[in-house]
Amino acid sequence: xxxxxxxxxxxxxxGALAATVMGMDGLAVDTHxxxxxxxxxxxxxxxxxxxxxxxxxxSAQMFAAGQxxxxxxxxxxxxxxxxxVNQDYxxxxxxxxxxxxxxxRYLLRIHAPKLAKELS
Amino acid sequence: xxxxxxxxxxxxxxGALAATVMGMDGLAVDTHxxxxxxxxxxxxxxxxxxxxxxxxxxSAQMFAAGQxxxxxxxxxxxxxxxxxVNQDYxxxxxxxxxxxxxxxRYLLRIHAPKLAKELS
Numbered sequence: 001x002x003x004x005x006x007x008x009x010x011x012x013x014x015g016a017l018a019a020t021v022m023g024m025d026g027l028a029v030d031t032h033x034x035x036x037x038x039x040x041x042x043x044x045x046x047x048x049x050x051x052x053x054x055x056x057x058x059s060a061q062m063f064a065a066g067q068x069x070x071x072x073x074x075x076x077x078x079x080x081x082x083x084x085v086n087q088d089y090x091x092x093x094x095x096x097x098x099x100x101x102x103x104x105r106y107l108l109r110i111h112a113p114k115l116a117k118e119l120s
Numbered sequence: 121x122x123x124x125x126x127x128x129x130x131x132x133x134x135g136a137l138a139a140t141v142m143g144m145d146g147l148a149v150d151t152h153x154x155x156x157x158x159x160x161x162x163x164x165x166x167x168x169x170x171x172x173x174x175x176x177x178x179s180a181q182m183f184a185a186g187q188x189x190x191x192x193x194x195x196x197x198x199x200x201x202x203x204x205v206n207q208d209y210x211x212x213x214x215x216x217x218x219x220x221x222x223x224x225r226y227l228l229r230i231h232a233p234k235l236a237k238e239l240s
Contacts, residue, residue: 045183052172056193063165066196073176076186 135219
Protein backbone atom coordinates (compact mmCIF):
# COMPACT_ATOMS: atom_id res chain seq x y z
CA UNK A 1 0.00 0.00 0.00
CA UNK A 2 2.81 2.43 0.89
CA UNK A 3 4.80 1.19 -2.08
CA UNK A 4 1.88 1.93 -4.37
CA UNK A 5 1.47 5.51 -3.10
CA UNK A 6 5.20 6.17 -3.39
CA UNK A 7 5.30 4.75 -6.93
CA UNK A 8 2.28 6.85 -7.92
CA UNK A 9 3.90 10.00 -6.55
CA UNK A 10 7.21 9.38 -8.35
CA UNK A 11 5.46 8.48 -11.60
CA UNK A 12 3.40 11.68 -11.48
CA UNK A 13 6.30 14.07 -10.98
CA UNK A 14 8.69 14.86 -13.81
CA GLY A 15 12.24 14.71 -12.41
CA ALA A 16 11.33 12.71 -9.28
CA LEU A 17 14.29 10.77 -7.85
CA ALA A 18 12.83 9.11 -4.77
CA ALA A 19 9.85 9.14 -2.43
CA THR A 20 9.79 7.75 1.08
CA VAL A 21 7.58 7.25 4.12
CA MET A 22 9.85 7.63 7.09
CA GLY A 23 9.62 7.69 10.87
CA MET A 24 10.66 10.89 12.63
CA ASP A 25 13.58 8.77 13.87
CA GLY A 26 14.96 8.41 10.32
CA LEU A 27 13.89 4.79 9.83
CA ALA A 28 12.22 4.38 6.45
CA VAL A 29 8.94 2.45 6.36
CA ASP A 30 9.12 2.23 2.58
CA THR A 31 11.10 3.97 -0.19
CA HIS A 32 10.71 4.11 -3.95
CA UNK A 33 13.86 5.15 -5.81
CA UNK A 34 13.95 5.97 -9.51
CA UNK A 35 17.72 6.13 -10.00
CA UNK A 36 19.38 4.26 -7.16
CA UNK A 37 22.69 4.64 -9.01
CA UNK A 38 22.48 8.41 -9.42
CA UNK A 39 25.19 10.85 -8.33
CA UNK A 40 23.30 12.08 -5.29
CA UNK A 41 22.93 9.69 -2.37
CA UNK A 42 19.22 10.45 -1.99
CA UNK A 43 18.40 7.81 0.64
CA UNK A 44 21.15 8.97 2.97
CA UNK A 45 20.20 12.60 2.40
CA UNK A 46 16.59 11.89 3.38
CA UNK A 47 17.70 10.16 6.58
CA UNK A 48 19.91 13.14 7.35
CA UNK A 49 17.06 15.59 6.71
CA UNK A 50 14.75 13.56 8.96
CA UNK A 51 16.71 14.83 11.95
CA UNK A 52 15.57 18.34 11.06
CA UNK A 53 11.88 17.81 10.88
CA UNK A 54 11.22 17.17 14.58
CA UNK A 55 13.34 20.20 15.41
CA UNK A 56 11.47 22.45 12.93
CA UNK A 57 8.13 21.20 14.18
CA UNK A 58 8.96 21.98 17.78
CA SER A 59 10.21 25.48 16.91
CA ALA A 60 7.12 26.31 14.86
CA GLN A 61 4.77 25.27 17.67
CA MET A 62 6.84 27.00 20.33
CA PHE A 63 6.59 30.38 18.59
CA ALA A 64 2.91 30.11 17.63
CA ALA A 65 3.53 29.54 13.93
CA GLY A 66 1.26 26.48 14.27
CA GLN A 67 1.53 22.93 12.96
CA UNK A 68 4.30 22.28 10.45
CA UNK A 69 2.77 21.64 7.04
CA UNK A 70 5.74 21.45 4.70
CA UNK A 71 9.49 21.78 4.71
CA UNK A 72 11.21 22.29 1.40
CA UNK A 73 14.96 22.27 0.85
CA UNK A 74 16.23 23.43 -2.50
CA UNK A 75 19.88 22.80 -3.31
CA UNK A 76 21.86 23.04 -6.52
CA UNK A 77 21.11 19.53 -7.80
CA UNK A 78 17.86 18.59 -6.12
CA UNK A 79 14.92 19.78 -4.09
CA UNK A 80 13.44 17.78 -1.23
CA UNK A 81 9.86 18.32 -0.10
CA UNK A 82 8.94 16.92 3.31
CA UNK A 83 5.41 16.74 4.68
CA UNK A 84 4.44 15.37 8.10
CA VAL A 85 1.87 12.56 7.89
CA ASN A 86 1.16 12.43 11.63
CA GLN A 87 3.11 12.83 14.88
CA ASP A 88 5.45 9.95 14.07
CA TYR A 89 5.85 9.77 10.30
CA UNK A 90 6.55 11.99 7.31
CA UNK A 91 6.42 11.72 3.55
CA UNK A 92 9.38 13.02 1.53
CA UNK A 93 10.01 13.49 -2.16
CA UNK A 94 13.33 14.30 -3.82
CA UNK A 95 13.09 15.97 -7.23
CA UNK A 96 15.84 17.00 -9.67
CA UNK A 97 16.56 20.75 -9.86
CA UNK A 98 14.66 21.01 -13.16
CA UNK A 99 11.75 18.81 -12.02
CA UNK A 100 8.11 19.71 -11.46
CA UNK A 101 7.97 20.88 -7.85
CA UNK A 102 4.43 22.16 -7.94
CA UNK A 103 3.13 18.76 -8.94
CA UNK A 104 5.27 17.09 -6.27
CA ARG A 105 3.94 19.41 -3.59
CA TYR A 106 0.38 18.72 -4.75
CA LEU A 107 0.79 14.93 -4.74
CA LEU A 108 2.29 14.90 -1.24
CA ARG A 109 -0.66 16.95 0.00
CA ILE A 110 -3.10 14.48 -1.56
CA HIS A 111 -1.32 11.32 -0.39
CA ALA A 112 -0.40 12.35 3.17
CA PRO A 113 -3.95 11.92 4.58
CA LYS A 114 -4.29 8.51 2.90
CA LEU A 115 -1.02 7.36 4.44
CA ALA A 116 -2.08 8.79 7.80
CA LYS A 117 -5.08 6.41 7.79
CA GLU A 118 -2.85 3.45 6.96
CA LEU A 119 -0.34 4.34 9.67
CA SER A 120 -2.85 4.97 12.47
CA UNK B 121 21.61 49.81 3.22
CA UNK B 122 20.44 46.49 4.73
CA UNK B 123 17.46 48.26 6.23
CA UNK B 124 16.50 49.58 2.80
CA UNK B 125 16.67 46.14 1.16
CA UNK B 126 14.64 44.58 3.97
CA UNK B 127 12.02 47.33 3.78
CA UNK B 128 11.81 46.94 -0.01
CA UNK B 129 11.33 43.18 0.30
CA UNK B 130 8.58 43.51 2.94
CA UNK B 131 6.82 46.28 1.00
CA UNK B 132 6.83 44.16 -2.17
CA UNK B 133 5.28 41.04 -0.66
CA UNK B 134 1.64 40.93 0.28
CA GLY B 135 1.37 39.34 3.74
CA ALA B 136 5.02 39.87 4.69
CA LEU B 137 5.57 39.94 8.47
CA ALA B 138 9.33 40.40 8.78
CA ALA B 139 12.58 40.23 6.85
CA THR B 140 16.02 39.82 8.34
CA VAL B 141 19.70 39.54 7.47
CA MET B 142 21.16 37.19 10.02
CA GLY B 143 24.46 35.51 10.77
CA MET B 144 24.53 31.70 10.69
CA ASP B 145 25.01 32.03 14.45
CA GLY B 146 21.51 33.51 14.88
CA LEU B 147 22.64 37.10 15.47
CA ALA B 148 20.59 39.48 13.34
CA VAL B 149 22.49 42.14 11.39
CA ASP B 150 19.25 43.96 10.66
CA THR B 151 15.54 43.18 10.82
CA HIS B 152 12.46 44.86 9.44
CA UNK B 153 9.22 43.88 11.16
CA UNK B 154 5.78 44.82 9.90
CA UNK B 155 3.69 43.76 12.87
CA UNK B 156 5.97 43.55 15.91
CA UNK B 157 2.87 43.06 18.07
CA UNK B 158 1.46 40.13 16.08
CA UNK B 159 0.51 36.76 17.58
CA UNK B 160 3.53 34.95 16.22
CA UNK B 161 6.91 35.75 17.75
CA UNK B 162 8.57 36.06 14.35
CA UNK B 163 11.96 37.33 15.53
CA UNK B 164 12.44 34.48 17.97
CA UNK B 165 11.25 31.98 15.37
CA UNK B 166 13.84 33.23 12.87
CA UNK B 167 16.61 32.89 15.45
CA UNK B 168 15.41 29.37 16.19
CA UNK B 169 15.36 28.48 12.48
CA UNK B 170 18.87 29.86 12.03
CA UNK B 171 20.21 26.86 13.92
CA UNK B 172 18.84 24.67 11.12
CA UNK B 173 20.42 26.33 8.16
CA UNK B 174 24.05 25.37 8.84
CA UNK B 175 22.93 21.82 9.51
CA UNK B 176 20.94 21.62 6.25
CA UNK B 177 23.80 23.12 4.29
CA UNK B 178 26.28 20.58 5.59
CA SER B 179 23.95 17.65 4.84
CA ALA B 180 23.26 18.83 1.29
CA GLN B 181 26.96 19.14 0.51
CA MET B 182 27.82 15.86 2.18
CA PHE B 183 25.41 13.87 0.00
CA ALA B 184 26.25 15.67 -3.27
CA ALA B 185 22.99 17.64 -3.45
CA GLY B 186 25.19 20.74 -3.92
CA GLN B 187 25.02 24.22 -2.43
CA UNK B 188 21.91 25.07 -0.43
CA UNK B 189 19.84 27.63 -2.34
CA UNK B 190 16.64 27.93 -0.35
CA UNK B 191 14.96 26.52 2.71
CA UNK B 192 11.26 27.06 3.07
CA UNK B 193 9.20 26.18 6.12
CA UNK B 194 5.45 26.33 5.82
CA UNK B 195 3.41 26.10 8.97
CA UNK B 196 -0.23 26.75 9.74
CA UNK B 197 0.05 30.50 10.34
CA UNK B 198 3.15 31.52 8.43
CA UNK B 199 5.77 30.50 5.92
CA UNK B 200 9.44 31.34 6.30
CA UNK B 201 11.77 31.48 3.30
CA UNK B 202 15.49 31.38 4.06
CA UNK B 203 18.20 32.01 1.48
CA UNK B 204 21.95 31.89 2.17
CA VAL B 205 23.71 35.13 1.19
CA ASN B 206 27.24 33.76 1.63
CA GLN B 207 29.05 31.35 3.97
CA ASP B 208 28.26 33.43 7.04
CA TYR B 209 24.93 35.17 6.49
CA UNK B 210 21.41 34.45 5.29
CA UNK B 211 18.35 36.39 4.32
CA UNK B 212 14.97 35.33 5.72
CA UNK B 213 11.41 36.42 5.09
CA UNK B 214 8.34 35.46 7.11
CA UNK B 215 5.02 35.68 5.26
CA UNK B 216 1.47 35.08 6.50
CA UNK B 217 -0.14 31.80 5.37
CA UNK B 218 -2.23 33.65 2.77
CA UNK B 219 0.64 35.87 1.57
CA UNK B 220 2.39 35.97 -1.80
CA UNK B 221 5.17 33.40 -1.48
CA UNK B 222 6.22 33.46 -5.10
CA UNK B 223 6.95 37.18 -4.94
CA UNK B 224 8.83 36.71 -1.67
CA ARG B 225 10.98 33.95 -3.13
CA TYR B 226 11.71 36.14 -6.16
CA LEU B 227 12.69 39.19 -4.09
CA LEU B 228 15.05 37.17 -1.88
CA ARG B 229 16.75 35.80 -5.00
CA ILE B 230 17.18 39.33 -6.36
CA HIS B 231 18.40 40.91 -3.12
CA ALA B 232 20.73 38.15 -1.87
CA PRO B 233 23.58 38.96 -4.33
CA LYS B 234 23.32 42.69 -3.51
CA LEU B 235 23.60 41.95 0.20
CA ALA B 236 26.48 39.55 -0.46
CA LYS B 237 28.44 42.47 -1.95
CA GLU B 238 27.70 44.63 1.09
CA LEU B 239 28.68 41.90 3.51
CA SER B 240 31.93 40.88 1.85
